[in-house]
Amino acid sequence: MEDIIKLLLTDYTLRNVAIGASILGLVSGSLGTFAFLRKESLMGDVVAHSSLLGITLIFILTYLLTGMGLKNEPMLMLGAVISGIIAMIFVSKITSDSRIKSDSAMGIILAIFFGGGMFLLTMIQQSNIENKAGLSSYLFGSAATISHQNVWMMSVLGFIAVLLMFIFWKEFKVHTFDPDFGETIGVNRKNTNLLIISVIVIAIVIGLQAVGVILMVALIVAPPSAARQWTNNLKIMTIISAIIGLVSGLIGAIASSLVSNLPTGPTIVLVATFIFIISVLFSPKRGIISELIRKYKDKRRILISLALSDMYYLEMNHDDRMSFGHSSKVIDKMNPINYNIQKSLTIMKSEGLVNEVAKDNWKLTDKGIDRAKMIQQEKGN
């Protein structure tokens, strides 16, 4: 542990990668919350893939103007932001002005922009433009190429995105929850939509260099999906999501520096998805396991209450409280509902509600009678 901290403080590359990855996780985690709640998580995929076209176009444009290729310049990020936003505007337009649904619209736009980007990227790779090597790292991400300057750029952009979310918090919230109502109180649907899309695009573009266009969507989707499992409060959800993003970035960066040949981007994504899986399984209120336990308990309760009511009815009406009990067959006949009487009796015995006074001869205990009375009251008779 001490070694890791020492390494973080002294190793220039690791420090840049760790800070960069943390920032990108933090920003994509917090803004991803809104993409998630708008049910537009896939939008992250469209934006990330589409940005490749902007990146390659800016690269070619500057080459044509200056005769040199750009390398890791803010200009490339700007290209990514612009093409990401344009792609999303196209998606919105197609969805609102044609009969094509948003999933198809997203698919079409992603294909066109990413296809275009790949086309240009291949052309650039086959040319002899200087600095062309840096470009292909945008596909799968290459954290090692993050420089001090990049970290600054990521911090500034990330700060702007999170600040905008903070300033327009109540507008983002009301627009995401109820856009029609928002519009009637002056939260303009079009402008707010554009603003939300823009900050999400910024969040995505920050991560492209480290994680790459293909995997970046995971950092928009996984942290908020995991965070939603743990809270019912939007503020807390955003904070948890940001922390999950940050932790994923940090762990991914450190792990990949400690283990040789471990790629940073995919490692970050795997950490985030691991946290997501844990959250989906183990969250106390929305988790799969607690849901299973709840269902099991419900079923058990129903099994018990059916048999208990029937036995109570039998014993009360036959006035044979003091004498022998009833066989499982008799109890079973009491009720047209088909359930496993043996199982009910076994469970009830283990909970001390019945006694088996003789072989297959069952009688309610005092505790069982109290419980049966409670059930009768709940039923209202």
Add this chain to the structure above:
Amino acid sequence: MNELALEINDLTVAYREKPVLWDIDLNVPKGVMMAIVGPNGAGKSTLIKSALGLVKPVAGDVKIFGTDYITQRKKVAYVPQRTSVDWDFPTTVLDVVMMGTYGKLGWFRRPGIKEKSAALDALQRVGMDSFAARQISELSGGQQQRTFLARALVQDAEIYFLDEPFAGVDTKTEKHIVNILKELKSSGKTIIAVHHELMTVKEYFDYIALINVKLVNSGKVSEIFNAENIKLTYGGHSNIWETNKF
């Protein structure tokens, strides 16, 4: 004549080629409680949405208290259909009701103590004060509707638009909501609600607009809510017409 709360002139709305509302002229005097009644697909919700500027009309204009919606925004409250939002959104009843204060706060400013107490008051009026901290996904249909009504009450508006406020709520809640609306009316507010149940029109409302793409008739319930107009609106297929309650 009284001051007009809502004035709709020559309003036509179309989705693609199909007209949803055709050349509607409708005047709503201030201080009345109007039901908008008509069969499914008659354009009732669209009429409310165009009055609020949520739907852009092909032709015609809408005036609220004599001017554009935008300038009168703070005098208008809107209760959308309960089912139009995702109730699994991570927030509480109080927080949803607080959204009613956002319009008057404007951009940048955050709700404070004053807004919170207004929201709690509104929750008390709808009988939901003990639910303030409740997660909205845990609400029943009637509670959802009352939460939305509380959000509109917080807006402290002059004119209230409600889209099917009684849809899927129990009778007790319906009566409760009606009483609140009648209180609003008696303090001079105007209420316009999309309504489905013809049986209760007379009991709840004093004005009515019967529409089926076109406006069939509008005016006082006592004057125009009759078998002939209902038949014109529903094309003779209304249950109430067949059961001969008129």
